[in-house]
Amino acid sequence: MPLKRRGPLQLVQREVDELKKKVDQLVKDVKSQVGSTEEAFRRCQDLQLSAEKTLKTLQNLTKADELAPVGNYDQRKQEEERRLQEILERLNDLFLDLSPPGPSRQAGDVSKDKSRRDANEEEGSSSGDNNEEDSDDDEDEEEKKALKPPSQSDLRIYTVLSDFKGEEEGDLSVQTGEVVRIIRKTVDGWWLAQDSKGNRGVVPKTFLKFGSGVDEDDDDEDEDDDEDESEEVEAAAGEDVIGERDKSSVSNWSTVRKALNEVDATDVLSAMGAIPSGFRPSTLSKLLQEEGESYRASHFLKPQLSQFPLSFKDLLLNPDTGRVQARQVKTCVCFTLWSCRLIPTPGVGVQVLSRHVRMCAFDGSQVLSNIHTVRAAYNPKNPKTWSFSPRTSGLLPILMDGDCFLRCNSESPNLGILFELGVTFIRNSTGEKGELSCGWAFLKLYDETGSPLSNRTYELPVNGGTPYDKNVALETPISRGSPGGVFQQMLNSRRMPKLVIKLKSTNSRTRTQLSVLPDTLLHCLSCVHLLALHRQLLAEALLIDRVSMQNSDPMCSPILASFPVLLDQTDLLDALRSAWLEAENGMSKAQKRDLSYLKQEFTKVYLSSAYFLLHLSSLPTYCWADQNSEEQRARVIYTTLSSLKTSQQSSGHVGNADILFDSTHQHTAFDISQMTFDLLQGAR
Known part of the structure; x- marks a missing residue:
């Protein structure tokens, strides 16, 4: 009868057992002074290298590598990691004891x-x-x-x-x-x-x-x-050397390290008691600030180049319909942020400027999509409860809209959505501004069998610390491990911080529009139709209007050159959405089905709204959680759009180029990049 093959995790477990035996024997030999110190020192080095190699192998293992289903796989893997860490701790201490004295x-x-x-x-x-x-x-x-x-x-x-x-x-x-x-x-x-x-x-x-x-x-x-x-x-040259820089590590781990270890205003506030336990510097905010545009929606909106020169991996045209070719990805979900309950609030000496949730696709170790932010509303009488998507009489601002979608083509079995609850604050004494994480929650999108989650409401526990910390609780009146019966545990669970979200389905039109978007993107559902139109214009410019597929000369296209910027300045995207909704209300059903007509009208509306506002000299610079700047920008946008609407109605022309030369509206100095789309810079 042939021997039963062992899975990768079982092989690692045997290696850990062998390492433990060798370390125990080495410690025993050192205590009994068996052999020379140099020999023991060499054995310690060899065991350190073996333990580090085994740990790296273990961390790269996934459940998909197993030959047969393994129960409690994650728990067993964590247990072996803990054992290896303990072995390395013992070896490090032994290494110091055996090191030549100096x-x-x-x-x-x-x-x-x-x-x-x-x-x-x-x-x-x-x-x-x-x-x-x-x-x-x-x-x-x-x-x-x-x-x-x-x-x-x-x-x-x-x-x-x-x-x-x-x-x-x-x-x-x-x-x-x-x-x-x-x-x-x-x-x-x-x-x-x-x-x-x-x-x-x-x-x-x-x-x-x-x-x-x-x-x-x-x-x-x-x-x-x-x-x-x-x-x-x-x-001691030739002995074990550490500290080599692994350039192939996760790209955003250096920023996470700084978020965990950097000493800044949050440490001072924590010492003052102004920050509840479990609060940390915001990890996702650090990524947005320090990694440039790598984690912004504008970056993921760019077409992705394939391995062949000047062709695209995720942007194709259907030759029969002339529309963007739909692409199905592994994960495409729509969800709604509902509420946050029992979230601790900062103490005295701190003024909160914004309560919000930053979210992204996450596999437990790295961020896989752009980071999208939704601001929360709250009642001052009950500041520990946050709500989203408040009812308004008009269009809901994108910044407040909790209806979102996620497209992601990652094959990771641990793929999910990471929600980081945060507050932007300012210290009353010094005026210093910062951002704190009030906790985080994670929704894994696939169960243990690999099946996607069903569409229903989920209550996610909010954890303290950072997404890379484990077992850090937020400041709550009842601890998670408090004794009591089943009824008492049910009462205690209702007193724990929770994030409530709802997975939902959408209509066929929205699903069709989602299918033409980039393979990886997380954004607001109310902007899907704008993103789809931009995608159509982008495909035609790159795949039809180019002289040849080998030509990479810059193209004159104000929309393609400036549209990605709007995803990072949501108030301008709101202005475009409002103007386009008004234009759609005046169209007939036949016009709405005519793609060429829609593209022509969208271009006119874009130039007379978002593009006009983007280069207005009176528009203040976009600044996150700055109330004065947000109010000034809102006034300028509303006043300018009203003025443009009046002038267009009097002239009878929408999107007339003459409005760009109107002396009543001063623009910033012209730059050719405002109208030029550079293929080599505008693609990933």
């Missing part, structure tokens, strides 16, 4: 070593006898220390001399005066350190000073210590 370890004899070096420089070889006596004294001291082992933690304590902000995966952000514990010293000068919060990462050794305090009188001694430590590390 001057930095003789914490109490720094001045003595310095005076000895000075004497050697003055007397030369005549000090050999004294050195022998000193070495005898050192041997006596080592015998005494063998009876009473020194505190290794005291010998590894260093003080940060200057601020260092980690920029890549594995870096540890530290600030001046902070005390850290060195776990491992390496040849390349990037030392593995641990701060007071338990965060670990590499720090340049030039930013560190031995001891728990910075003393100006001991600067010279520390410089000598650093020189000796450098010589010690260089002598």
Whole structure:
């Protein structure tokens, strides 16, 4: 009978068991002094490399790799990761104990070593006898220390001399005066350190000073210590080296690191008690601010180039109808943000400028789509309850509209929607502005069997910390682990922070419009028809109107050049939506079905509304959560559109180019990029 094949997770479990046995044997040999220290040091290095390799293999495993279904797969995988982390912790501590001793370890004899070096420089070889006596004294001291082992933690304590902000995966952000514990010293000068919060990462050794305090009188001694430590590390060349930068890591992990470790106003407010427990600096806001346009809707609206030059992967035309070819993606869902309940509020000294939810496609490790933001409404009498899509008499602003869609072509079985609840605040005392995460929720779009979720209402628990933290609770009156019967647990669950959303279906027209959009996009449902028209104009310009498929010359098209900007300035997109709705109300049914007529009218409406407003000199710069700027922009947009409507009605022409030369409206200085679509810059 053939042997039963083992799955990848089972093989990793066997490797972890073997590693644990080898580590236990190594610790036993070191304690009983079996073999030389050099041999034990080499064995420790080999085990470290094996453990890190096994951990990397385990992290890359997915449930789809298994040969047969595995129950509680995620739980088993997390258990093996925990075991490997514990093994690495033991090996790191053992590595330090087995490392060759250097001057930095003789914490109490720094001045003595310095005076000895000075004497050697003055007397030369005549000090050999004294050195022998000193070495005898050192041997006596080592015998005494063998009876009473020194505190290794005291010998590894260093003080940060200057601020260092980690920029890549594995870096540890530290600030001046902070005390850290060195776990491992390496040849390349990037030392593995641990701060007071338990965060670990590499720090340049030039930013560190031995001891728990910075003393100006001991600067010279520390410089000598650093020189000796450098010589010690260089002598150990060829040993285990860490701190190499993995350029193939997740692109947004460096920003997440800074969001987790960076010390800013939020730490001060937390110390003052103005921030509830579980609040953190906003992770998704950091991505929007520091990664440029990589996570904005305008970036994902661009057509994606294929592997063949100047052709497109996600933009095709149907030769029979002349319309954009529909593309079906793995995930296309529509959902509505309903409400947030029992969300803690910041304390005194902080003024909240905006309550909102930032959302994106997420697979547990990286952001897979643009980050879309919906602002929440609330009642001052009940600030812990947020609501979305409030009833209005006219069009609901896109910023307040909780009806959204997600298109994503990721094959990840853990694909879902990440919701980060946030507040933009300003400190009353300093006027400093910032953004906090009030918690996060995650809706996994597929169950364990790979089937999509059904269309219904879901109540998602809101977790504290960041999306990369685990088991961090928000400030609540009842803890999650409180005892009690089933009835008591039901009552407690109603007192936990929740985000309520609803998955829903749409009509056939909206589904058709969604099918022509980019493969990856998350945005407001009320803008689907505008996005579909833009997509049609884009396809015709790139696939029909070009001289040839090898031609990449810039094209004159104000719509294609400026439309993506509107997705980042939602009030201008609101203006276009309002103007187009008014134009559609005046069309007949036949005109609405005529694609060529729709394109012609859309171009006129666009030029006489959004494009006109975009380059208006009186329009203030778009600024997030700035009430004065938002009110001024609203007044300028409303006044300008009313004036344009009046002039168009009197002239009888919609979208007449003469309005661009109207002296009553001043525009910014003209730039050719305002009317030019560059294929090489406008494609992904």
